[in-house]
Amino acid sequence: MRTDITKINEKSPHTELTEGLMVFAGGTSRLFHTGEWRTNTPVFHEDLCKQCLLCAPVCPDGSIPVKDSKRGAFDYDHCKGCGICERVCPFGAIEMKEGNTNGN
Amino acid sequence: MAIKERMSGNEAVAYAIRQVNPDVMPAFPITPSTEIPQMVSTYIANGEMDTEFIPVESEHSSMSAAIGAEAAGARSLTATSSAGLALMWEELLLAASNRMPLALTLVNRTLSGPININCDHSDGMGARDTGWIQIYAENNQEAYDNFIQAYPIAEDARVHLPIMVCQDGFITSHAVENIELLEDELVKDFVGEYEPEEYLLNPGKPIAVGPYSISNYAMEAKKNQEIALENSKEVILEVAEKFKKLSGRGFGLFEEYRTEDADYIMLLMGSAAGTAKQAVDEMREQGKKVGVLKLRVFRPFPAKEIAEALKNCKAVAIMDRCESYNGNGGPLGSEVTAGLFRHKVMIEAVNYIYGLAGRDFTVSDAVHVFEELADAVENGKEVEQFQYIRLR
Amino acid sequence: MSDYSLKNIMNKPERLAPGHRMCAGCGATIAVRAVLRALHEDDHAVIGNATGCLEVSSFMYPYTAWEDSYIHNAFENAGATLSGVETAYNALKKRGKLPEDENFKFITFGGDGGTYDIGFQSLSGAMERGHDMVYVCYDNGAYMNTGIQRSSATPMYADTTTTPVGKQSDGKMQNRKDLASIIADHDVAYVGQTTFTSDFKDLHSKANKAIYTEGPCFLNIMTPCPRGWRYDTPDIMKICKLAIDTCYWPMFEVDHGKWKLTYEPKKKLPIEDFLRPQGRFKHLFKKGNEDLIVQFQEEVDRRWEDLLYKCAR
Amino acid sequence: MKNGIEIRWHGRGGQGAKTAALLLADVAFKTGQNVQGFPEYGPERMGAPITAYNRISSDTIRVHSNIYHPDYVVVVDETLLASVDVTAGLKKTGAIIINTPKSKEEVMDELEDYEGRVYTVDARKISVETLGKNFPNSPMLAAAVAVSNIMPRDKFIHEMRASYEHKFAKKPEVIDGNMKALERAYDVVEEAIEEYNQMSA
Known part of the structure; x- marks a missing residue:
């Protein structure tokens, strides 16, 4: 269940967010x-x-x-x-x- | 084979902690829960368990360290009471929102002021909206049994929430009573190993915990947390079912004592439930149809189930060992009546405040309450809907 | 550290990814990058973080700038939180639940608000208990995250939003707390105070010692904040140089109780040189306020002499 | 209470009244009974009056309140008689046991209108003579067991020996001293009970 943050955006329904809003990955800010x-x-x-x-x-x-x-x-x-x-x-x-x- | 013993509520919980042997326990002393970290430290000192104990410098830090340890992948817990829980408040919310399945054994004590060390539920009730599962015990046996069930509930993938296992300060924490203990191996098997899927110390698989979240995500995250708490209801029942197979002792969200045909039911939590049961037995001998609904699981709040359980009685006495200063009742009073209303159960529901800061609650107090309910229903006597017991 | 080479060190992969939302020209992230470069490439780390600019900017869901595992808990408890993580590491290692050959290091970052003030108790507790961790304070001398309110790290006479300069006020009335000394008095393994020098050798060396010295270690790193200090943003390295050459921000270390100056300016510059480029001290240069600068200089001198005495022992 | 007895202990912080109540719960538990032993807690320190309670029953004990109508009262420190209403609520069919060198008749004057049985035990003397120190709780525990008759003497002695042997494994002299203290206090009370029985016969 590593996090693919390209699948998470500000319109994602609650079911698609990670548990506790944890991110299971490092350095994802590069995408910002x-x-x-x-x-x-x-x-x-x-x-x-x-x-x-x-x-x-x-x-x-x-x-x-x-x-x-x-x-x-x-x-x-x-x-x-x-x-x-x-x-x-x-x-x-x-x-x-x-x-x-x-x-x- | 059950082990027949006698011990205090604090001893019972410490014994359960030894059997579970969690990975990390940060704790700070506060009456009346102090004995728990003391006993755990002694078990560790004697080589009877090998939990890493952190003697932190405050309760805020004990909960903070517990969250850190749990996030790191360690099964963690702490113990506290009263002001200690209040000092943790911010961290209680974080433990829940970060979805940390850690345990807290709460020995209920009133909150200041005035400062007082005796029992009421104002500490636990103050934390009722922090997102924790809260389970209350009537006696040392239940404190022990509930603790053993704590991690299997909290760590279930459907839940992943922190759990607070509560017992009444001094009344059960310091009272030596009979108890049946389970063998160490049975407890270990029942609780199992903690194997989180994602944790800070997973080499090569970093995670990030505790983000800033813009509004677009925060509301959804809170809803997910609420869903997890709702999910815990079925998990609590499943774990109780398994525990029954192990111990022979069954648990639900609440216990119904002689309520099947009862006209008058007293709804309460904690040690006073035993006293109320005694009153029920005495009144039943006189042909009075009375019963007790002892709430075990306060969070998630089983509103629907309570409404269902009360729908056939004529009146309920909702007993709060806590004042909520809203001018309208205690926390249980508010939540139970809301639950009854929402499920269209329109019965007489009187909210009593009792036992604040260690004020005693006796069998005759319980009898008096039942009599007042009966007087209201049978003789139409107007009853104050929100009142104190034993107030001078 | 005699073999320190900036050119070699800069080859290491970045452990703080770009894309974080800190201000353009922020000193804090320069410090974080420098500290993390001291980690051996093969070692893992768990990074803790007190609430503050760094935290809200570096882990804004779902974007984490941290290549290592990271935990933010709250404002006042970075010390305790990392205590828990470090203890968990010991517990899990002891129980064979973590691979023998994988090493983790524990580093937490907090601003001066989260370290000198609200997180002070938690930090003190963590240091006293002896956790094998590094607490790094990025000291920019005020609560910058909430909009430049004074902290106990704010220098005297600084103009902040809670110590505004006005007819009846010359800015902050109190001298700054000397946190590095206070933590050194906890008898911790290592304390280093530093800031940015052009080759980053001093910072690197201290971070390396802090990370690889067993026991509790503390780094106090002055990280200028262009917004709060009101200097010309690109001038950050010049500001740092003036801070150490005026002895406003001495660089020293306390290694197992042994105090050592790690930099001594060839010529100690007057404090005006450090104060003048900063808008937060503008009022000190108004006619009639000369005595304030004299007082500031006296305090700098007093602390410098005290430090020289400690280091000479 | 039905099918059981309730005991209230009065002592001063540090004298061991709470410990005695817990020991009584302990020993009664070992004879297969349901027990409760609990102190009434406050922030008091050494020397302040304290109260502790026991419930002992063949039934499961569910009540969690203090005891207002005890069957027996044990007063570990006689100076409390001046300040605490030790017989409050005490059943007439019950008894009060007081640690004092005085005779029963002498202390009865201090007990106002209490009409039930009164036993006195010079626990200090017994303790000093058997243990070399003033630990009144062991003799008072024996007295409480003798008066309340919650278990046979030999069973009580047997369990207490086992308990002391466990607790003081490395100090046999302490075990012997405590056992002597128990036996002597038991003797004193048994004698007094005998007197009562003869008088009422």
Whole structure:
């Protein structure tokens, strides 16, 4: 009875909700796209990045994925555009742009 | 083979806890339930059981820890009385809404103020809308029997709700009386192992408990909880049936004592029921048609079944060991009359408040109540519909 | 921790999934991510959480941001709740109901309201009883979830919605409670006070010790709240740096009773540097309020000296 | 009560009146009877007057109220006579047993109008002489059993020995002392009963 939350929505009848509103799964929030909240968007200039990774831990939303000790593209599904990453980047590799864009 | 013993209600419950040997018991002392964690601790100290005991710093924490332990996959329980239950109140609601089948053995004691350590049902009644199953005992035997049935009821997949097993403070908790105990192995088999399907400590299968819920889900969740409580009614009866096979002692949602042809019935809970039965026997010898309906299961409230049981009598005395300060009666008075009305049983129903904060209730008090009912019905005497017994 | 490398540590899979509803720029989730990175990848965890911003935002049905098992119970009982979970673990292990080779760690998060104030008794009880768990306070210095009401962690003179600055008020009248010291006085296994530094080494090291030291451990992490503190949201790391360089928020640990400073600024900055960027202290910079800053500085100095004394013993 | 007796105990907190009531329930249970033993509870501490009760019957006992018309009253501390109405509701056909060095006649003056039987037992003396300490509850328990006649003496002695042997397995001197205390108190009361019987004969 692991929870498939794609089957639960705000119109679900009571019989389709989980017991005690428990969720029998981890990390289901990934399906909720907080990127929609963004009013400013960080843009990643890969050419300027020296992979120091100072930006990755300061992201409140875990939206700077790291793989093999290298950061990847912003997770625009979840990035709220707070701008902390831009301020900590010593190399100007992150630029905040107005509006909710996907880095374009 | 039943083991014939004599012990107090608290000893009986502690004995049952030892037999069930739950996984975790957080508890905090409060009179008159203190003996239960004391005795359990002693059993543990002597190696007679191996429950993990948590000596918490308050009752709020005992219920909180019990919820944590139960969510983690451990069979859990605690014990308390009076103010201890009141301090748990928020957590009682959470135990139920999180659907935790844990047990609480409540030794009923009045709530402050004034501070007083003696029995009434104001603690249990105060928790009546928290979503718990509540079962009340007349004596040490029932306190023992009810506790043994607690987990099979609470843990049933149709239920998954916490259960409160109640007995009267001092009156039964501290009174030594005869009792028949079951052998350890029989109890263990009856209660079985706790094997939850989902729990916090299931490696690789994480769960999340206790969400914030927006309105779109919260109302539906509450309805599901209500359905589970309704379901518990049939489970309580099924478990009682199995228990009868084991012990020979039968239980229902309530017990009807000499009510089949009774004109006047006294409806009450707990230790006073025995006193009322004694009055019934004495009055029956004089040809008076009286009987007792002893409510065992207060939650879920068996309104329909009570209405059915009372429909042929002329009058019922609804006995509350609790004041609810609504100007209209006690909790039982309100709920029973509502049940009668809804099921169109229009009989005289007088609500008596008795035994608050340890005020005694005697056989002659019960006789007086029956006589007053008879006077009202047979002589048309007007009876105050909501009154106190033994009030100076 | 001498082999700490941010680049390696950041390779670990995230245990706090995105999609939670915390404010943009929230410090609390930065702290949570950092604490959880200290867990060994193979270890499981049960996360507890007191009611607060973090809880209502990270588990809004049916979305849980937690990759590990998670339990929220109420506001004031995160300590007790996790006590129960940890005890259940011991009970079930003892009875052979859990696999021998699977390890669980127990970490609970609470804001300063749920930790310093309403959850204080529950926390104290859990620490005193010696449960093998870590209680992490994300201290943003007020009840932010309900709208910036003062807590006993709120610094003196802060403008909050229950200590508003007005003609007759300079903000909060009392100094903040020193909870890390109070918990250290419980004789617990480990206490660490920290906040964010650019490489997160201090926080990581303390979280690692707290999680992998047997017994009750406590972390007090200053997590700025842009909404309550009213600084420019992207400046969070600068705020943290100023907090430690002014010695407003000293970083130290108490390992089995042994006090140790883990950071000492080369040059201790005046407290104004920390206060100035924050809207909650704006009134201190009005003409005529100079003495308030002097008092604030005196309190910072007094506590810093006291800490140096403790660490020198 | 029908087919049974009701006993009320008066003592002071810490003297063992409650324990005596529970012991009486215990020993009566062992002889196959239905029993009830319960104290009346309050927040009292050592020294305050306390009351405890017993019901003993061949029938199942269902009543859960205090006892207002006891068959027997046991007073573990004679100083209570000055402050507590110890004979309240006591049946005329019953008896009161008082721990006192005084004679029956001397204490009767303090009992106002009570017309039933009165027994006195110097439990302190018996206890000090047999146990070396003042534990009046053992002798008073024996006296209560002797007066109420709820079981034969030999049965009572047998059960009490078994109980003490269980409780004080490592202290044989305590067992012997207690047994002597029981026997001596029993003797005193039996003698007095004999007197009553002769007088009424």
